[in-house]
Amino acid sequence: MTQNLREARRQDSPKHLTQNGIQILESTFITSATHPKNAPSPYTSEIVFLGRSNVGKSSLINALLNAPLAKSSSTPGKTQLINFFSSLWLKENQKIPLSFVDLPGFGYAKVSKSIKKEWEKNLLDFLLSRQSIKLFLHLVDSRHIDLDIDRSVGEFLQEICKGDQGILRIYTKADKLKQNALSSLQHKLNQKNLTDSKTQSYVCSITAQSHKMTSIPALRERILDFTLGVENGV
Numbered sequence: 001m002t003q004n005l006r007e008a009r010r011q012d013s014p015k016h017l018t019q020n021g022i023q024i025l026e027s028t029f030i031t032s033a034t035h036p037k038n039a040p041s042p043y044t045s046e047i048v049f050l051g052r053s054n055v056g057k058s059s060l061i062n063a064l065l066n067a068p069l070a071k072s073s074s075t076p077g078k079t080q081l082i083n084f085f086s087s088l089w090l091k092e093n094q095k096i097p098l099s100f101v102d103l104p105g106f107g108y109a110k111v112s113k114s115i116k117k118e119w120e121k122n123l124l125d126f127l128l129s130r131q132s133i134k135l136f137l138h139l140v141d142s143r144h145i146d147l148d149i150d151r152s153v154g155e156f157l158q159e160i161c162k163g164d165q166g167i168l169r170i171y172t173k174a175d176k177l178k179q180n181a182l183s184s185l186q187h188k189l190n191q192k193n194l195t196d197s198k199t200q201s202y203v204c205s206i207t208a209q210s211h212k213m214t215s216i217p218a219l220r221e222r223i224l225d226f227t228l229g230v231e232n233g234v
């Protein structure tokens, strides 16, 4: 998307939003990096979105920022660059600057295997070395919860996650689950959250709301809690 189009869309979106005591004062697109080494210098806490292509990373960023800044598409592989967004949130008179990082989805590449391997290695190095990352959001499609690739990514994140970082696993597109499948997933995650201190899991949808899912405003709260260190006592 061109910068102009992003600007136009941004102006169309509500100036701010108040829900659950969190107000979104502003959100903007910063830049796209073609390679991790071209990433802008970090200036604030960063929240990174990773997951398979088409799982809903860009859509979730837009829902959280309440602005259509990240381009989403039903065609997998839409996001091929690392896109940086900044946002300013207000909670209890405290202004909190946050950066959101939209990564290309794994499991998709219209490039040769060797380039793909190199790209994935660079991305993993980026995740490993960028100190400003405070939260990893690992998105998993609610309908396909046991894929090897997600298991590997989950294990990788657990390994690299430092004391001042957190991991949230978000099960996306929960609106596509039947009620009994949604209930059983929610039950499973409630149990898992009690025993897994490093990764907390939530079921979410950007298109529907139900008491069996974590709403977007509630997810904003969780993101702030982790980023500000409430969860890990930082």
Ligand SMILES: Nc1nc2c(ncn2[C@@H]2O[C@H](COP(=O)(O)OP(=O)(O)OP(=O)(O)O)[C@@H](O)[C@H]2O)c(=O)[nH]1
Pocket: 051, 052, 053, 054, 055, 056, 057, 058, 059, 060, 071, 072, 073, 074, 075, 076, 077, 078, 079, 080, 103, 104, 105, 106, 172, 173, 174, 175, 176, 204, 205, 206, 207
């Ligand atoms: N039903 C439903 N569709 C969703 C939800 N979240 C995202 N989608 C749709 O899923 C498709 C992919 O969403 P994206 O946000 O582009 O996915 P992505 O993970 O950024 O994909 P890549 O950029 O290819 O890695 C789009 O058609 C979205 O509208 C959801 O909660 N429910």
Ligand SMILES: [Mg+2]
Pocket: 057, 058, 059, 071, 072, 078, 079, 102, 105
């Ligand atoms: Mg995307």
